[in-house]
Amino acid sequence: KQEVTQIPAALSVPEGENLVLNCSFTDSAIYNLQWFRQDPGKGLTSLLLIQSSQREQTSGRLNASLDKSSGRSTLYIAASQPGDSATYLCAVRRLDSSYKLIFGSGTRLLVRP
Amino acid sequence: GAGVSQSPSNKVTEKGKDVELRCDPISGHTALYWYRQSLGQGLEFLIYFQGNSAPDKSGLPSDRFSAERTGGSVSTLTIQRTQQEDSAVYLCASSLGTGGVSLSQPQHFGDGTRLSIL
Numbered sequence: 001k002q003e004v005t006q007i008p009a010a011l012s013v014p015e016g017e018n019l020v021l022n023c024s025f026t027d028s029a030i031y032n033l034q035w036f037r038q039d040p041g042k043g044l045t046s047l048l049l050i051q052s053s054q055r056e057q058t059s060g061r062l063n064a065s066l067d068k069s070s071g072r073s074t075l076y077i078a079a080s081q082p083g084d085s086a087t088y089l090c091a092v093r094r095l096d097s098s099y100k101l102i103f104g105s106g107t108r109l110l111v112r113p
Numbered sequence: 114g115a116g117v118s119q120s121p122s123n124k125v126t127e128k129g130k131d132v133e134l135r136c137d138p139i140s141g142h143t144a145l146y147w148y149r150q151s152l153g154q155g156l157e158f159l160i161y162f163q164g165n166s167a168p169d170k171s172g173l174p175s176d177r178f179s180a181e182r183t184g185g186s187v188s189t190l191t192i193q194r195t196q197q198e199d200s201a202v203y204l205c206a207s208s209l210g211t212g213g214v215s216l217s218q219p220q221h222f223g224d225g226t227r228l229s230i231l
Contacts, residue, residue, distance in 0.1 A: 031216050043117070043204055044222040051217060089156070093216060099169055100146070100158035101220060 023090035117223035138207030
């Protein structure tokens with residue numbers, strides 16, 4: 001059974017700091033991995049999607065890496081801003097044609113001005 | 114529309130009543146998903162549609178839950194005889210592609226319906 005874990009559960013940093021969020025999964029047979037952000041009372045905003053054949057994806061100040069063999073992904077946020085404060089979720093899609101995403105429990109990020 | 118639209122945004126109802134939740138996916142997206150987000154359970158998959166067919170219903174928690182999709186567009190999730198444990202945020206997502214192609218596409222989510230059962 002695929003399990004997805006995110007560490008830390010919560011993180012508070014001063015503005016301007018670079019930070020790394022971690023995601024680990026137990027079954028390396030994944031099709032892809034997607035990072036989302038969720039603001040309070042809102043839905044999920046897709047940030048980055050990494051296919052299993054890729055090592056990393058970049059969008060602006062965000063960089064996501066994937067090491068499928070070790071079951072790990074990281075989301076790197078450069079020069080953090082208060083507007084980055086949100087919950088960040090990672091989700092994997094299994095390789096066995098199951099179409100659902102399996103989510104971690106998220107990391108709640110607070111960037112202090 | 115520009116994004117996935119869900120209605121109502123909030124729903125409060127009494128235990129035992131039936132509720133219908135609506136999802137309008139991004140135009141042209143053939144794949145549609147329902148998820149549920151509750152305290153202590155995280156985000157859980159409910160059902161997947163490709164066009165009007167539902168090849169994966171494995172996440173529906175009981176036979177009180179059903180969903181349909183018409184015209185390859187709007188979907189309705191129905192919960193009959195609601196229970197307090199049904200209280201959660203119900204999220205809808207859509208993506209491009211048909212069949213296996215949809216696997217490689219990102220899922221785009223709506224803002225959800227917050228359901229509260231009194």
